[in-house]
Amino acid sequence: MEKLLGEFSIGLFFWQTILFVALLLLLRKFAWKPILNAVNDREEGIKNALDSAEKAKREMANLQADNEKLLKEARAEREAMMKEARDLKNKMIEDAKSEAQEQANKLIAQAQASIETEKKAAIAELKSQVANLSIDIAEKVVKDELSNKEKQMKLVESMLGEAKLN
Amino acid sequence: MSFVSHAEEGHESGDKKTEIKEYIQHHLLDSHDFALTSYTNEDGETVHVGFPLPVILWDDGLKVFMSSKLHHGEAVAEVGGNYYKSYHNKIYKTDAEGTIELDEHHHPTNVKPLDLSITKNVAVIFLVGLLMFFLFKGLAASYAKNSGIAKGIGRFLEPIVLYVRDDIAIPNIGEKKYKKYMPYLLTVFFFVWFVNLLGLTPLGVNVTNSISVTIALALITFLITNLTGTKDYWKHIFDPLGDSMPWYGKLPIYIILVPIEILGIFIKPFALLIRLYANIKAGHIVLMSLIGLMFLFKSWLGSSLSFGLTFAISLIELLVALLQAYIFTMLSALYFGFASETHEHAEEHDGEIQHL
Structure with a gap:
């Protein structure tokens, strides 16, 4: 212990304390603070970058989910639109068909009506022609047979009667 | 290394042991000059290689001088009317002849001024x-x-x-x-x-x-x-x-x-x-x-x-x-x-x- 104390030098102690404290203060100001701040900033930066990467990843996932949803919606819409279009087409065809049917029916009815009138006209004409023919016949009969007038008249009457029956 | 130079033939190993011991002791102490090495030349003088450092003493006023004045404890430095001598790397105030008075424990009894020297350390x-x-x-x-x-x-x-x-x-x-x-x-x-x-x-x-x-x-x-x-x-x-x-x-x-x-x-x-x-x-x-x-x-x-x-x-x-x-x-x-x-x-x- 005595030797230890004998080794103690006030000068060295004095200088060591002064120099060390000076070094400590200088380094604190010019080295340790900037170094630790820089390292801290860098670590913060890395942490932030990782965080934002994670965030970006999550956003991407969200975006993808959104896209998926949109796609699904679009698909559903397309489906609906196509269904509507199909329905419309079917309805149009149906309508067209029914209209055509109606038209056709109408045409047929008209045709039938006109046929009927034609027929009636034809019959009337036939009748008139028959009448003319009968008159011609009668003329001929009259011409040919003036004698048997009574008999001839009977015949005419019966013929006319027959024609009326028809 | 200084002890190499003393390795002359004919010396007893006991001497060398003491010398090495002293050298180690010396090395472990602080010193007033920056010694790099020392050797003994042909004339038997110890030559020190290194450079001196300032000695700063407080002895009724600031005393500053270079340690070269002390000549590694071999000479007496005279500064402003006071005489100083280095003994075992400690500076003592002495008379003009540089007498170091030792007590029975071989400790110097001379006055020790406050030593704030720029030592090697x-x-x-x-x-x-x-x-x-x-x-x-x-x-x-x-x-x-x-x-x-x-x-x-x-x-x-x-x-x-x-x-x-x-x-x-x-x-x-x-x-x-x-x-x-x-x-x-x-x-x-x-x-x-x-x-x-x-x-x-x-x-x-x-x-x-x-x-x-x-x-x-x-x-x-x-x-x-x-x-x-x-x-x-x-x-x-x-x-x-x-x-x-x-x-x-x-x-x-x-x-x-x-x-x-x-x-x-x-x-x-x-x-x-x-x-x-x-x-x-x-x-x-x-x-x-x-x-x-x-x-x-x-x-x-x-x-x-x-x-x-x-x-x-x-x-x-x-x-x-x-x-x-x-x-x-x-x-x-x-x-x-x-x-x-x-x-x-x-x-x-x-x-x-x-x-x-």
Whole structure:
């Protein structure tokens, strides 16, 4: 212990304390603070970058989910639109068909009506022609047979009667 | 090495042993000049290689002169009418003839003026300080220049700085309060390490094996510990049991416990300074004794064995240089951790009492 104390030098102690404290203060100001701040900033930066990467990843996932949803919606819409279009087409065809049917029916009815009138006209004409023919016949009969007038008249009457029956 | 030069034929080995012992003793002391080596020339005169350093004395006024005046303790320096002589690397006031009067224990009885000289160790401390300042200022600047990435030697230093922060400061002091202590921990770590490493060079630097230096370092740790001590730190010393016991129960325990705790405040830094001093000093003594052995054996087998051993011990000393810096910083951080703790247990104790 005595030797230890004998080794103690006030000068060295004095200088060591002064120099060390000076070094400590200088380094604190010019080295340790900037170094630790820089390292801290860098670590913060890395942490932030990782965080934002994670965030970006999550956003991407969200975006993808959104896209998926949109796609699904679009698909559903397309489906609906196509269904509507199909329905419309079917309805149009149906309508067209029914209209055509109606038209056709109408045409047929008209045709039938006109046929009927034609027929009636034809019959009337036939009748008139028959009448003319009968008159011609009668003329001929009259011409040919003036004698048997009574008999001839009977015949005419019966013929006319027959024609009326028809 | 000066003892080589005295290895003349015909000398008894006993002489050489004493000489080596003296040389080691001498080496472990501080000196007033920066001696690199010394040898004896043909005329039998000892020639010292090195350069002088300023001697600063306080003896009824400031006395400053270069240590070359002392001629390594062989001459009397006359400054302003006073005469000074160096004896075993300590400066004494003498008469004109330079008489050193010794008492029965061979201690000089001459007056010792207050010696604030820039000794070899002070010069080394100053140089290490400069080196550290430029190294770490460079590291700080390289962050600014390279957008937060260290360059050059900073690449090597930065992980060590981070190690001190992440593995010494934060675990011992805690995430919240470590920042305040970082400058001291980093400075002391690198200072002790660099100085220890320089001590292993042939320059004969022995800063950390001077008790004055370790006392100064431990004193700063002591002051920081106790000046930043929180209420809980002092409560832990003066009232370690807290409210867990009534005062009449605590009294007989505290008569023993509190003095021990108070003693502990001083023992902790004391252990710190002795540990650093003793480890480095022992390392130097062992290394130099082994080097001395090489010259004592004077045989190819013994000397080369001794050389191998010296080499191995040198490697261990390299590790010790780092280890002692680490331990000093680590224990300082531990003490700062004690000092800055805010006792979470205190609240628990209160809670327990309330439950009771």
